Amino acid sequence: MVDFQSASDGAIVVGIARCQEPALAEAYRRHGGSVHTLARRVLRSPTLADEVTQEVFVELWRAPERFDPGRGALRTFLMTKAHSRAVDVLRSESARRVREERTVRETAAAGYDIEHHAWDLAVADRVKEAVGTLPADERTAIEMAYFGGHTYREVASLLGEPEGTVKSRIRSGLRRLRTLMVQHGVETAWTEP
């Protein structure tokens, strides 16, 4: 029997491809909390976050071949799926209710509390440190897009900034973050012990 608790991401996905439920359970044990937290962050609804999390892991079970280890860590793959799905739900008509619940806090950039709104997740210290060094305008644009689920056009409108400025800030902020994370030695992939 394979002990998936000590298996690499690649071995876990191979296990999933071979219909080994313990492999999926291990992927969930490692990444389910982060996936759920991100979905809840975007959707502000534990119930909808439950649904997104289920969909992410059921999809991994049904189509593990969509994970390409050459393109990044399993965690990145799952978080990308989770965010994309959460944003789909947020933007869909069926989630109008959720959107309405969020509007009070988010319709105006003026009411957007940067310090307490977006970065209060249990972000790893080094990531938090890197994020903290970003210029405020880049950080704001990124958090409104990523955690607020807004398009860059919406962000531009909310901030009263040109669209071109906002899309540049998002890209330059993310690139800066990547450089900072590399400098801080942040590991992105789960590695063999």
Place this chain on the structure above:
Amino acid sequence: MDRAMNHDDVAELLGAYALDAVDPDEAALIQAHIDGCPRCAAELAQLHEVAALMANAGSNASVELWDKIAARLDPPGDPPPTAAVLDAALADALPRRLSQRHRRVRWSVSAAVGAAAAAAIALLALQVGHLDSRVGQLDQQGLAQAVQAALQDPRAHRVALRSTSQRGTTVADIVVLPSGSGYVFDNRLQRLASDRTYQLWGLEGDRAVSLGLLGDRPAEVPFTQGSGTAITAYAVTAEQAGGAVAPTHSPVAESGPLRT
């Protein structure tokens, strides 16, 4: 927006795209470019990585939510779970059938799946195969050599898989080493549609344990059953691509009961 995007247009939007912060029409144009641009694909992968790190959370995954996920891991596709899984006879009758020569393993689909069968289904769903992950570790040439080496190993067991529709026709062979490493070879199973796959099962007592997917076309495939297992027979089913946690169809090929 109805025009194609050039590289610079796309590059400028990659950050927003990585955060799912573009409109759907833009997303389609960006993705179309990325599919043909390794540079943008590489940058997007890096930006996704950064975004995923920002959302890092120390919280644990909830066990209750896992239970809901596990409940949805029924074999995909048709037939539906209540009609598709093994009938009640499997759970208690399979070992007896296997102990009797000339009796075929019959995984019939019952229209009326009772409580006993439901219990058996739940058990089988949990008994997903236990094996090492050797897929991908052997290239085809190495695989052929490994099969030859196994066949020359005097301690290896060789088992024929015979068609269930054409009596007596061997459609593939299995060789298993004492270590529990095994290979399907001389595979002459008919090619399946690309959305289906053959799946190899080991029968341990009343449990059908997945030993791996064999793909939709004949190929040599390694598998591992573990050295301490008590497999009493092998069977192959045709399943939806991605495989199943428990057999959903009658076998297309099976071995006779193994000598113990």
